[in-house]
Structures are given as C-alpha cells and as structure tokens.
Amino acid sequence: GMLNFFPAANLHGGDICAHCLFLVQLMPVVAYNLSKVLVIHAYPYEKMLKLCEESFSRAKEEFLLSKDNDFEYNLDFKKAENFFFKKIIDITRKVETGSKFWKDISITLYYFINGNKSGSQDIDIIHIPNSVLRFIAFAGEVDIKGWKNIVKRGWSTSKKKSFEELEKKYSNEVYQRLLNDENILEFFYDKQEKKVNCKWNLLKFYCLEVLKLEEKVLSFIKEVGDRIVETIEKLEDNKLKQVVRELENSTKLYQFENFFVRVEKIRQQKGIPNPLLTFEEFARLLTSYGEDINMSWKVVKNLLLFRIYEKLHDRLSSSSELEEDSFEYEGG
Template sequence: MLIYQYTGNPFTDGGIWAICEWAEKKNPKELEIEDIKRSISDIIPIYLTEAWGKNLFSVFPNNAVTNPSIKDKEKRLKQFFEELVSQVEPLQDAGNCISCGRRDVKALRNKSEIPLIGSGSLINFFPSGQSGGDYCPACTLAVQFSPFVSYACGKLLLIHSNSEKVMHYWAEKSIKDIRRQISVNSYSGCFDEGYKNPVNALFHIIEDIILEYDERWVEENPSINMYHFTNYNQGPDLDIYRVPTPVFRFLAYVKQLDQSSEWMKIVRRGYFNWDKIKEGDEYKNRGNSVYINLLKGHSIVKYFIDKKTRHVYGDWELIEFYLKEVRNMGSKRLDTLKKVGDSISEYIKDTQNIKRLNQLEMASNFASFRNQLRFIEIDRIKRGYKDSLFSLEDFMEDLFPEGNIGWRETQDLLLFRIYENLHNWLVAQDSLKSELISNEEEETGLLEEE
C-alpha cells in the first residue's frame, strides 16, 4: 500500500524523508509499514538522550520526552508511536487531513505533536478557529521524525524543497550525522556545524549539496525554502527564507564552470568586517551581503570586481550567466556591454591613456560617467577609429535602459570587462603607474546593501 508521497508540508515531508533515509529506501513511495515500525524502535532511545531531549523542547514541548511530569518517558513515547502506527492508512483519493489531503483525521493535534500550530484554548493559532490541527495519523507520525533532518542554528532550521534530489541528499547528510553519534556513543542532537546565522547556514547547505553530489544541478530547477523556527512554549517563532530557483541554478553553474574557488572569493568580500575575523570559523556567524542580496533580488555585480587592485573575480562567462539567470538581463544588452568594454579596453591600451580609466572609475554620478564615455568617443573619432563605441540605440536600450537609474551597474560591468582585459597589461606598465590613482572609495561602500 502507498503510505507516503510528497505533501508540500515542510514538517511532514522532512519527516517522510528522514524515515526514508533511515530505512535506506530511495523514494518515500517505497516505504512500508514495517519500515516505519523499525524506524520507531530506533528513534525512541535516540530521543531519550539528553542532547536530543534539549532539541525536542523547541519542536515538541510537553510531549512524552519534554514533559517533566511524565516519569516513564520511554513507555509513554512508545505508546504514542504505537497508537499512531495502528491508525496509519494508505493514501486515498481524498481526505480532510490538511497535510496530505488524502486521508481522514482521527483526532485533532496540538503543538506538542505538530510544531507551530497553537496550544490548547488558543484557538486563534489553529485553522478555522478550532482547538487543534487536522492531521491524519500517518502525517502526524511523519512529523515526529522531522527533528532528524533539522539543523541546529541558534533556533532550528528545516530545509524544504520540491526536488526529490535535494531532499534525499539533505536527509542523507543529516542521517549520516545521527549514525555517527550512535557509533561513537556520543549524542549531540540535531545536525550542528557551528552556524548561528541562518542565511549563511542556508547557502552553506545548498553549496555543499551541489559540490558533494554529482548531479546535473543546473537542470534541476528546485524550489527551496528554509524555516528557521522554535516551537518553545515561552516564545514560538518562525522566519522563512526562500531561495529563488535562478539563484540555485547560478550556484550550480559555478560548479559546472569549475569556478568554485573564485566564487568563494566573491562571497568572502561580502562578509561584514572580514578583516576583523580572527578565528577560522568566526565567519560562519558574520552577516554576508552577497548572500543577503541574492535572497533579496539585489545586484551583487560590485563584488565581482576589486577597483582598488583593478582585479576581477571569475570571468565574463560567470558574470554573464549570473546576469542572465538571476538578474534576467537580455543577451542583446550583455553583448553590447561586452562590446563596449572591449572597445574601451582597446582604446586605453592603444593610447596608453590611463587617466581616462581613472575618470571612468571615479565618476560618481550618471552625468559624469556619461560624459567620460562621450570624451572617449570624441577622442576615438579624432584618432581615426572607424567603428563607433556604441549607437544611439545601444546607449538608450542597452547601456542605460533606465536612464540615471541603475547606471552604477553599467559602470561596474564595463569596468569588469576592462579589468579582465587589461589587468596584466596594467600591472606591467611601470612607466604609467604614476598616472594611476588608487581608488579608495570603492571599499567604503562595498558592504552596503543595494
């Protein structure tokens, strides 16, 4: 009989995948009632350890483990699981369970059984104003396993995705840690890698999955949500972080291009006060504006370039994919930006006019930057260049499609291409170095969110 399949409920699905990995089944549809019973016999002694008991206060307050008035916790927990198992039914065509929608509810559930649904007489926390949550026994049972795939991060962090691959690999990593705890007879609770900053933890988890498991991740297109929560009695709380699918595809493309080391350099530039980080793992809990901007849909182009050293991180192929995939920039505009950047690079190298590069860098407003492009074009005409730097259409539609709004990104992209083309040449030009003005202003504004 078919007991479980994807529900869309993060706690239910997390628990289903935890059972699946514990039972060493590749797919939730393969789970049978005997797999669930064996998993229950394993979970009880784990939950009764001190470390796991502490975690359960944030997931199932006042349950058999966390309620101090219950003396024989093992017996009560076993009874609770046995009752649920005895009521498990296969999936039907329809049902009133708010999790799976394909089985009927036997009893209303409260926050000691289902996280974040309210408690007792506080019916305003329940759907339809009733004193409990409509969960069938099978879904309620699955939720009891959700701590197995929760991640310690100050509060607890639960990853949820519509991708079976993401859920499978994340559950595999989490279960592997639990088996390690068992093998060394030292229990530490939910998977803990020392992160307290949920955004950093989220990207760490995603990037680890992409790097560790050999899949065609660029084609996966998953939806990934992270629930940073506590169900603690004194102050239940929930923050939800959504990872846009294009961001995941970009991170996967970083691996495909073998640009992971360059990407890590870009990420490092986003940490607040990186120079003050003294210990190896201290960065884990520093805010990172690269990650924050990716979640907010803001540009991270400026982190690809170091104006102070006139150095780029990655190459045009990497930043182009970011702009297409994440920023939804059209190919025509990208081609124009690349062409103009190449033309300016050629002009600077031919004329050895380093001051013009300084002026492009130091332009602090749209009018000033636009004038520098005009001066370059005038000089190119005087010197007999046959092709124009750009057409009127290029200027209006591709370089500055929004006029003075967003001109900074155009400046950064042109400088990226110029630095990519000319960095080694600039380093070698000892006779021209005196004309270069060190650009200090870039560093002061680098970590400000756009």
C-alpha cells in the same frame, strides 16, 4: 501553546507548542542543529531527500556515539543561509547532473529558535528563489574560487579570519542581496585591486538567469567594453588609469555620459577608425536593462568595469598613485 484536538479527540485538547505543531505539518522532515534549528522543505520531495542525507548520517553517528559518551553534534553555523548555500555547492559537486539538479525545484528554509529554556519561540522563513539557487550551484560547479572571491567581499568585518570561520559566524551581504532580489554586480570585481573576482561565464550566468538580461544585450555591452579597451590601451599607464577612474567615479548619469565623450575624443586623437558608438547604440546602452534609466546605466557601468579590469588588470595595477593624482586629463 495552542489547543490540539486531534491526537485523542479530547474535548479540552492538548496544550502543546504551536511551533512544534507547525513543524509536524512539514513531515517528513529532518532538522539541522545550527545555532537554531534549521528545517529545509523542498519540492519535488526526492530533492529533499538529497538535502537531508547529511542530517540522517549525523543522527546515526550521534546515536552510536552517545551510547559511550556525551556526544552532541552541532554544525556551529549562526546563519541559515550561509549553511544552506554551502550545502547546495557541496551537493552540486557530487551529483552527476551538476547544477542542472536544481532546475524546477522550490525550497524554503524554516529557522526555529529552540525555546525550551528561554521560552522564546521565533521563526525565520527564508524563501530561496530558484534562479538564485541555480546561480549558486553553477558557481560551485564552474568557478568555486571565483565564487568565494565574490562572497568574501560580502563580509564587512575587517578581522583576519579564514573563509570557513567567516562563513560560520557572520551575515554576508552577497547572500542577503541575492535573497532580497538586489543587484550584486559590484561584488564581481575589486575596484581597489583593479581585477575581476571570477570568470566571465559566471558573470554571464548571473546576468542572464538572475538579472534576466537578454543575451544580445549582454553581448552588446561586452562588445562596447572591448571597443573602450581598444581605445584606452593606447594611452600611457598614468593616463590610462586616470580615464578608468572617471568611469569608476561616475555616480551621476551625466558623468557616465561624459566618460564616453572623452573616450571618443581619445579614439579620434589616436586615429582609430569607426566611432566608439553611434547615436542609436548610445541610446541603447543607456536603456538596455529595465525601464528605470537610473538602474540601467549603473548595470552597464559595472559590466564595463568588469570587462576593462579583465583585459587591462596588469597595466592598471602597475600605474602609481602618485602619477595618477598629479595628472590632469587634457581632453577637456
């Protein structure tokens, strides 16, 4: 504990819990009873009232029911961010302004351990970037199914559990990356199933608002993806999948560059007018996101794979593994 001299002006102070004192500084405040105690602090304050509505109603319910029996309400979430992001989507789908409700709002989560029994006094402080907040709200508003597909890929557990069960018990890599300002583009598609996990407009919002990609750059990458599709769709199924695998397996910059050379050769063989890329476009493609070229080309790669899977999923998923393993590309 720590000495608190304020309540009675006692020279000796009062021995109280330092975390309790800190909690009081956040008033007016409402706490959610998860596996720990979650306090959500938001500004402007009228937004905070919306975040606290459920807790108010649960407190009233507990008060009424506790008169007749031993009632204790517990939301049973182990991870504060899982509960919070679910709440953001729930509120967004109810308010008239939708995802715009979260514009220009600052939110911080304080996750306390109740140490009355164990004596442990820990606190996790989680700042929610506004761009991430608006992205998740937008996802819940325009493509909730796609968003759940993305989030599902963030759980490493192989246990067959429902989305709701996983959400309550396990940490999620997608959430962690968003909070740590790390890229989540690879979660927008499923490389094994050769399919996209969401609509293009959700990917677009993420790129523009979270990654801060310029819209003209994103449009250019999308156009390049369409040119690639225009070229490789003329191949037989087994050859088509082989070429796409070259892009999937590109872990080095030179491998990524070689993919474009091969697609250009296919383009020439098929008599498609106009080159895949001019020299200026190719240079732009490699340096269009950020100053770090190692980061830039990987962002482009993920966006191109999304576009290819979006357009050619049926053909890619129908190609047999036997055919693709036995085929050796002839383009050199």
